[in-house]
């Protein structure tokens with residue numbers, strides 16, 4: 001098998017050459033810095049190259065959307081970040097944004113318009129679903145033939161934006177053995193990291209939210225927990241460790257599952 | 265004639281007391297903030313039809329949801345009978361709505377059946393509250409009075425339904441006994457009528473009178489108790505669904521006063537250009553009851569204390585202090601405490617506030633903004649927006665936040681990311697990226 005090197009296109013470079021990509025691929029802070037989630041970013045970039053999607057990233061010019069600041073009550077900081085981003089998007093004439101983080105997705109889609117930032121915002125989950133439906137991603141159903149997969153709904157895709165079916169269709173395209181946890185879709189339990197909880201210790205209580213969620217997971221006894229959010233990924237991975245399930249189950253993002261079943 | 269006069273006085277009293285109570289409550293709204301315009305009336309009617317009349321969110325818990333739906337739908341039908349009783353009582357008529365013909369038969373029949381079903385449902389509710397230990401009905405915000413309140417209201421409804429059935433059954437047996445024509449149709453009461461068969465015709469009539477008066481007077485009393493009870497939701501929940509937030513649950517409200525400030529900061533020239541205003545300094549976020557928007561307060565008055573929100577809250581279910589139901593109940597209680605004073609003197613200050621004296625910082629910081637509560641609330645209350653508004657106050661006016669959160673703010677300010685990494689490293693993930701070519 002041969003390999004091909006991928007050069008990830010950067011907006012400033014393209015613009016200098018007078019090119020304008022169709023999409024901005026918004027990587028997000030977790031996608032750029034979190035060691036585990038970087039793999040998801042890489043997986044998704046592979047898919048974009050594989051399909052010859054016209055895109056670019058902002059690279060060093062990217063900055064926080066302001067989501068954690070806003071949920072934590074720092075509206076001032078959020079708006080400074082947002083207005084700065086909106087200026088940058090204007091400079092690059094950006095109209096379509098793809099995100100791999102539900103929190104970025106939500107804030108661009110629902111909250112930037114209040115500050116004058118109106119874009120077509122697309123979650124990678126929708127995009128994967130669309131490509132699979134159109135037959136552009138011909139997944140190999142052998143890879144996960146013997147894997148039992150359960151999907152953990154991220155609050156910011158699910159309840160916040162009603163996206164329940166798209167990720168499920170993506171997973172069902174690779175495995176026939178998809179199980180639902182008792183709390184799923186709009187009833188799903190939060191991983192415990194949203195609303196800026198990711199950045200602090202949890203308040204005192206009887207247990208951590210992610211452990212409560214792991215109990216839901218353990219009841220359906222999957223081989224793989226599929227996630228679609230960097231925070232959910234951190235929490236589920238921790239949960240697997242705490243419950244000593246590393247031998248038995250893995251946590252993958254749905255973009256990674258697609259890349260694996262495509263053999264990319 | 266005496267009967268009519270007594271009735272008219274009772275009715276007048278009911279309206280007077282009710283009007284007084286409602287006027288008092290409405291005045292509290294003048295203390296709250298605007299900023300939640302009601303647009304999209306068509307869409308709102310649809311939501312109201314679906315969530316209130318269709319009881320869709322209540323059905324997220326199917327079994328008890330069904331029982332509640334029976335009570336709700338039953339109320340919607342029985343209310344016509346109550347209106348008729350008022351007309352009859354005032355004008356000394358009998359069955360004044362019977363000109364409606366077949367529709368009248370239908371109303372009476374469904375009302376009669378529903379009275380029976382509601383009685384059963386209420387019986388189940390009471391049994392559950394008194395004998396079963398239901399976690400959802402517990403919690404620090406659920407004081408003894410909350411439980412008494414619920415049980416009293418349920419008992420009143422039970423008596424209302426039993427008196428309605430008694431009234432119908434006595435009517436049927438009396439009319440039969442005097443060989444008259446029964447107006448309306450009463451399937452359940454037909455069945456119950458023989459209970460009165462051993463009585464004299466006069467006693468049957470007296471029985472009918474007793475039930476009639478019990479029923480209507482109890483309605484009058486109940487209507488006036490409701491505003492002081494969690495069962496105020498009987499009035500408030502339908503309009504509350506009408507004022508639902510229409511945006512996706514994930515959206516937070518933009519603070520326009522902050523936008524103005526930030527734009528000035530980003531463009532200092534604008535600061536000189538901007539006309540100097542001597543508008544009073546605005547509050548950032550919510551510190552006390554009068555800082556909330558009117559819809560938040562409306563929500564708090566509508567809250568039924570059902571605890572569906574709290575029972576799905578990840579923070580609460582893992583033993584943290586936060587309870588979204590408590591947030592709603594606290595706002596209501598704080599307004600009740602401070603509102604009357606504020607109305608007299610707008611600078612009133614009792615040294616207390618909603619944040620801290622009612623809702624602790626610990627509670628506020630436990631929220632993951634997952635929206636489970638808002639999704640679950642059967643009457644579309646939005647708790648997270650209020651929780652975030654209180655965080656906004658803490659952060660922007662007091663600079664108070666857990667240390668790690670402050671560090672996160674600093675990181676975003678200095679590095680453009682919540683973690684302490686350099687923007688220079690943003691492309692590290694692209695290194696050695698290869699794809700297999702088949």
Ligand code: SF4
Nearest residue numbers: 577631632634635637
């Ligand atoms: S949004 Fe906050 S209050 Fe509501 S359920 Fe989630 S954690 Fe609890």
Ligand code: SF4
Nearest residue numbers: 567568570571573641
């Ligand atoms: S906020 Fe809604 S779900 Fe929570 S107790 Fe009140 S009515 Fe019930």
